[in-house]
Amino acid sequence: MTSLSSAVALPSSCRGARPAGGRARLLVARAAASSPKLPSGRRLRVAVVGGGPAGGAAAEALAKGGVETVLIERKMDNCKPCGGAIPLCMVSEFDLPLDLVDRKVRKMKMISPSNVAVDIGRTLAPHEYIGMVRREVLDAYLRSRAQNAGAEVVNGLFLRYDAPKEPNGTYVVHYNHYDGSSNGKVGGEKRSLEVDAIVGADGANSRVAKEMGAGDYEYAIAFQERVKIPDAKMAYYEERAEMYVGDDVSPDFYGWVFPKCDHVAVGTGTVTHKADIKKFQAATRLRAKDKIKGGKIIRVEAHPIPEHPRPKRVSGRVTLVGDAAGYVTKCSGEGIYFAAKSGRMCAEAIVAGSANGTRMVEESDLRKYLAEFDRLYWPTYKVLDILQKVFYRSNAAREAFVEMCADDYVQKMTFDSYLYKRVVPGNPLDDIKLAVNTIGSLVRATALRREMEKVTL
Amino acid sequence: MAMATSTFSPRPASLRPLRAGAKPHLHLLPFPRFRAGRLERAAAAGEAPVEVAPPAGETEAEPAPAAASNGAAVKAVEAPAKATEAAAPPVPAFRDARWVNGTWDLSKFDKGGAVDWDAVIDAEARRRKWLEDYPEATNTEEAVVFDTSIIPWWAWMKRFHLPEAEKLNGRAAMVGFFMAYFVDSLTGVGLVDQMGNFFCKTLLFVAVAGVLLVRKNEDLHNLKKIIDETTFYDKQWQATWQDDTTGGPKN
Numbered sequence: 213m214t215s216l217s218s219a220v221a222l223p224s225s226c227r228g229a230r231p232a233g234g235r236a237r238l239l240v241a242r243a244a245a246s247s248p249k250l251p252s253g254r255r256l257r258v259a260v261v262g263g264g265p266a267g268g269a270a271a272e273a274l275a276k277g278g279v280e281t282v283l284i285e286r287k288m289d290n291c292k293p294c295g296g297a298i299p300l301c302m303v304s305e306f307d308l309p310l311d312l313v314d315r316k317v318r319k320m321k322m323i324s325p326s327n328v329a330v331d332i333g334r335t336l337a338p339h340e341y342i343g344m345v346r347r348e349v350l351d352a353y354l355r356s357r358a359q360n361a362g363a364e365v366v367n368g369l370f371l372r373y374d375a376p377k378e379p380n381g382t383y384v385v386h387y388n389h390y391d392g393s394s395n396g397k398v399g400g401e402k403r404s405l406e407v408d409a410i411v412g413a414d415g416a417n418s419r420v421a422k423e424m425g426a427g428d429y430e431y432a433i434a435f436q437e438r439v440k441i442p443d444a445k446m447a448y449y450e451e452r453a454e455m456y457v458g459d460d461v462s463p464d465f466y467g468w469v470f471p472k473c474d475h476v477a478v479g480t481g482t483v484t485h486k487a488d489i490k491k492f493q494a495a496t497r498l499r500a501k502d503k504i505k506g507g508k509i510i511r512v513e514a515h516p517i518p519e520h521p522r523p524k525r526v527s528g529r530v531t532l533v534g535d536a537a538g539y540v541t542k543c544s545g546e547g548i549y550f551a552a553k554s555g556r557m558c559a560e561a562i563v564a565g566s567a568n569g570t571r572m573v574e575e576s577d578l579r580k581y582l583a584e585f586d587r588l589y590w591p592t593y594k595v596l597d598i599l600q601k602v603f604y605r606s607n608a609a610r611e612a613f614v615e616m617c618a619d620d621y622v623q624k625m626t627f628d629s630y631l632y633k634r635v636v637p638g639n640p641l642d643d644i645k646l647a648v649n650t651i652g653s654l655v656r657a658t659a660l661r662r663e664m665e666k667v668t669l
Numbered sequence: 670m671a672m673a674t675s676t677f678s679p680r681p682a683s684l685r686p687l688r689a690g691a692k693p694h695l696h697l698l699p700f701p702r703f704r705a706g707r708l709e710r711a712a713a714a715g716e717a718p719v720e721v722a723p724p725a726g727e728t729e730a731e732p733a734p735a736a737a738s739n740g741a742a743v744k745a746v747e748a749p750a751k752a753t754e755a756a757a758p759p760v761p762a763f764r765d766a767r768w769v770n771g772t773w774d775l776s777k778f779d780k781g782g783a784v785d786w787d788a789v790i791d792a793e794a795r796r797r798k799w800l801e802d803y804p805e806a807t808n809t810e811e812a813v814v815f816d817t818s819i820i821p822w823w824a825w826m827k828r829f830h831l832p833e834a835e836k837l838n839g840r841a842a843m844v845g846f847f848m849a850y851f852v853d854s855l856t857g858v859g860l861v862d863q864m865g866n867f868f869c870k871t872l873l874f875v876a877v878a879g880v881l882l883v884r885k886n887e888d889l890h891n892l893k894k895i896i897d898e899t900t901f902y903d904k905q906w907q908a909t910w911q912d913d914t915t916g917g918p919k920n
Binding site for chain 1: 794796797799800801804805806808809817818820822828898905906911
């Protein structure tokens with residue numbers, strides 16, 4: 213975000229109270245004249261806990277901004293269970309090399325509870341795609357970039373931190389240091405680190421969040437099996453991902469088949485019926501049965517996905533980014549881009565608030581990052597929340613959803629908002645037509661639902 | 670294996686409220702049997718088939734699960750068949766003579782020269798019900814492409830909107846008549862004069878809105894839930910700003 217880094221070099225009088233709840237204009241962050249210069253000219257020291265997309269992006273932006281950064285990651289070769297889809301804007305905004313993207317998905321198939329299949333992607337331009345990445349590859353790349361920018365990457369497990377004793381004192385971060393082998397020896401050596409601020413980027417089960425009393429959130433369980441299927445069947449998934457909706461597959465989410473480098477990931481998720489996840493997984497496999505026949509399951513994995521942000525995202529000079537903060541959208545469950553973006557925005561706010569690492573930061577500087585993030589992406593999150601509420605409600609709504617997806621205008625709007633993260637208003641006449649068609653689809657599906665109740669098979 | 674217990678965990682009622690309670694007396698005992706069927710399909714699809722041990726008594730006189738259009742009517746000689754269900758292939762896939770190439774062949778719904786849209790709606794409802802109870806694998810060769818918008822709007826109106834409109838108008842008329850009588854008896858203001866009065870017009874508006882929005886007892890509760898739902902997500906996002914005690918930076 214250029215607006216954040218533009219006003220960095222000019223310490224002047226303080227900007228005033230944090231923008232309330234999100235109406236901030238361009239975020240012009242100037243270091244408070246009163247915030248003390250760091251003693252003996254040392255640089256600001258920040259610990260980034262967690263080395264995923266959020267942590268890697270944060271550490272890189274911090275290091276580039278002249279802040280002394282330590283990135284603590286517990287498992288350097290971690291294969292985080294993840295759908296692995298990244299939007300086009302992430303590739304350009306984060307300058308990702310194209311060989312990071314295993315597959316470019318240009319066609320998606322949406323499949324309704326009664327197996328009505330709709331292909332979406334007709335409206336995509338040749339250069340547009342959804343990138344499928346392997347998390348272990350992406351995370352390692354972002355961490356190495358942070359290291360090249362000057363961050364110190366440490367293999368360790370964050371344990372807890374001690375809050376500072378005086379107002380401008382330092383935090384002490386305690387962690388288990390693992391040496392040598394990247395698999396993390398059991399035990400490890402207890403070490404501690406004095407820092408001025410902590411960025412919690414340690415994911416859905418964030419320990420930093422627990423330490424700072426950030427509160428809990430509702431979360432979905434995403435369960436996934438990686439299946440190696442024969443090459444002939446893999447050709448079908450060359451550029452295609454599938455989404456299955458239905459009560460059998462998930463009562464409040466969707467089942468998916470996403471292509472990865474040389475296998476597919478078949479999975480599903482749920483918030484409200486976590487105990488039945490294996491049943492939902494079996495149903496997903498059943499729906500894709502013929503297409504993954506003969507496949508071997510090479511890995512089974514599961515992970516929680518936050519449903520909404522934690523009640524408290526900042527406390528003193530400790531803040532959360534990425535999944536730890538809860539920045540996962542509803543409806544699609546997308547989190548990678550928002551993790552990386554929030555990490556970068558937080559880092560830029562710290563760099564600006566500390567005048568490139570020369571002054572101490574304060575909670576208000578961290579709140580500026582929150583305000584800016586909320587302002588930028590609130591429309592996206594809200595729209596996806598509305599879509600989830602309306603279309604994932606029942607099988608009838610899902611049938612209407614899949615029917616709507618056949619419409620070109622819907623496809624164009626969906627992809628525009630997903631690939632570039634902008635909620636574009638579009639042509640008003642088309643919007644009205646879309647609204648009418650949506651209501652029509654919903655009404656028809658509900659009417660059919662009422663007929664279904666009368667049917668005795 | 671733990672898998673066995675989890676696949677047979679009783680399905681939570683909220684997942685399928687309609688199926689559970691809908692017409693218990695019409696289906697003799699299909700509910701537990703259908704559930705077992707579905708769970709077995711799920712089990713068979715992914716894990717090793719698990720043994721089914723249904724109570725022997727509940728087998729007589731079940732209605733044929735496969736209706737006439739599916740060809741062979743699987744008659745209710747279920748008792749011996751029950752025990753082998755775990756090993757035998759589950760319920761046959763959806764078949765209908767009029768369902769061709771993943772959509773309804775409208776020429777087969779001919780009624781006196783025009784298409785019998787009611788029959789199309791019935792057929793589609795049946796198909797969806799079938800697939801909801803017995804989810805099927807998708808097939809790339811026989812992709813389902815049926816779109817309900819091919820059924821014209823007036824067919825939907827005639828079938829669904831008109832009876833409901835009749836019911837609601839009837840209710841509104843009854844309420845209106847008695848309110849008009851009541852107000853007249855209390856205040857002596859006749860119907861024509863009532864229509865000129867602002868308060869009466871407001872009451873009329875409230876009566877019409879009430880009849881539209883509240884059709885069943887549950888609707889009152891549902892409306893309140895919807896209102897809460899629309900703002901819940903916003904509240905979750907604003908939570909971090911609620912307890913802000915730092916105010917501005919220290920000057």
